[in-house]
Amino acid sequence: MNKRLQLGAVLCLLVGVVVMGAVAVKKTAAASTPEKFIHVRVNDVSKGEMVSVNLPLSLAEKVIPTIHNGNLHNGKVTIGNVDMQDVDVRALLAAVASSPDNEFVTVKEKDQEVRVAKSKGNFIIHVTDLNSDSDESNKSDKSDKKYEKRGQKVDITIPISVVNALVPNEKQELDLVAAIHALSNASEALLVTVHDGTQEVRIWIDSQNDGSK
């Protein structure tokens, strides 16, 4: 009887330790959720220039609601003349989100290609414009074979959760703060890349504070 009591006490103790351990691990995991940063990197190979901007999403989340300027108030941008009264954008998005991964739109022209797709919880937009030559500096160095390749390529990947948060409400407002919050909860991702001649622009999210990725 005494041994059974001792065994029971030891088992209770073990269960207690395991439960407390699990709670502690959960708390630690929650506390150590890494800060997310949005990075913007602009590279110009021909000029040897690089601009890098790294912004903590929490900073943007705190600062944007304090800005009251133009169409931006309380973290929301009012979009004026967009008539969407006949379109239920939220229902449309919900339908797209619940549909299987697919390429929804493909437009192919002589010098341009546009593709809109949904893949792994993201909206993906690819635009390739072979005619684009927007960089004036590129025109001057046409003799340089190294930078002969022309055209613009834009890839945009946006988590559907971010688009949902950004969708305008009844007051025709885009909720930037909600979108940033959704972005900080999303996984690390490359959001935008733009290749234009010798220039490359990248926007991505990760937990590095110096954009060293």
Place this chain on the structure above:
Amino acid sequence: MILLAKLALGTLGTVVAAGGVISSEGFVSVRVHEKKPGGTHVSLILPAMVIDSGLHFVPKENLRDAAEQVRPWLPTIHAAIDAMKSEGDTTFVEVREENQHVTVATRNGAIVVDVDDDGETVHVSTPLRAIDNAIDQIAAAGPKN
């Protein structure tokens, strides 16, 4: 002898307390180094409290324009500085050109600007708390609403 010891202790206590007060806001550091032969080298480390105290002596009418411009942005500035304080060290902006390298970062509660080009290197470090206080003082210099 005991009186001397008491005096020394009192003086030491005052110096330590004064040092603590002066350094409580951190230090502003400015370093300029011209790379040309015989160029200027300036290295200045000042208690950030000097900015605070110095602003008290600036005539208010000279700060009125700045106050009017800065006041609408006070909540934004405070929110940004608070968020920067709570963040770890972060490199916010880095610009690298052929002959120039510029970084704007936060390091140990201070905002640090480093410029390195062909002609000179410049380093400026200012505690975020000092910037916050200075901006508050400038904003307070304008007419009350």
